[in-house]
Amino acid sequence: TQWLPRANTRTVRSIQGRPIDRLPVELQAMNQLPPIPPATGxxxxxxxxxxxxxxxxxxxxxxxxxxxxxxxxxxxxxxxxxxxxxxxxxxxxxxxxxxxxxxxxxxHVQVASTLRSAFNKIRRTASTGGLQDPVVASRELSEYDKIFGLEGQDFIGDEQ
Incomplete structure (x- = not known):
């Protein structure tokens, strides 16, 4: 507040006058601000x-x-x-x-969790060929004895 009155009364060589005298001319030359503010940052x-x-x-x-x-x-x-x-x-x-x-x-964390769950479900379904519980064939052990020709043979620990 003390500097401004003193600065306005000094004659400045570059503008050929006092700043207070140039203010109306400068205000007249200023353009209107654009309706959208410019991007800053x-x-x-x-x-x-x-x-x-x-x-x-x-x-x-x-x-x-x-x-x-x-x-x-x-x-x-x-x-x-x-x-x-x-x-x-x-x-x-x-x-x-x-x-x-x-x-x-x-x-963002909630959405990521939802997307991850959906992706893992799709991946699991694709890896099992579209089946949720794959069916695996099983046989009795005696079937293997028949296949290899071991049926009726006595092995250690067998009781007949």
């Missing part, structure tokens, strides 16, 4: 790996697991980390300024 495009986390600025942030394998655009502002894919927000976290932290949305 850092932006990154990342392909989401199988663990549905992305490392941004030394921290790991969770992303909706349905985005695994897809490219997601991230914007890091001073207070938020926002991930967008196909004009949908798929990650929204408070920005963490600490190092080596893992920030997880509980909804």
């Amino acid at each position: 850092f932006t990154h495009r990342v392909r989401i790996s199988r663990d549905y986390y992305v490392r941004l600025d030394r921290n790991d942030y969770s992303v909706h697991p349905s985005m695994i394998g897809r490219l997601v655009d991230f914007t890091l502002t001073l207070d938020r980390v926002i991930g967008v894919c196909d004009q949908q927000i798929v990650a929204d976290h408070p920005r963490c300024w600490a190092k080596h932290q893992v920030i997880t949305d509980p909804e």
Whole structure:
């Protein structure tokens, strides 16, 4: 508050006058702000790996697991980390300024568990040929004696 009145009364050689005298001219020359604010902060495009986390600025942030394998655009502002894919927000976290932290949305964990269960069920079904309980043929041991021609022979420990 003490500096501004003093600064406005000084003549500045580069603008050929006092700043207070130039203010109306500067305000007249200013353009109107655009209707959409410009993007601020850092932006990154990342392909989401199988663990549905992305490392941004030394921290790991969770992303909706349905985005695994897809490219997601991230914007890091001073207070938020926002991930967008196909004009949908798929990650929204408070920005963490600490190092080596893992920030997880509980909804992402729940969805990942559901997707993992469905995938494992499909995999189990495919590995058994579509049958839930495979049928295995079984025989009496005496059948093997007949096959190998050992029927009726006396073995140690047999009682006849």
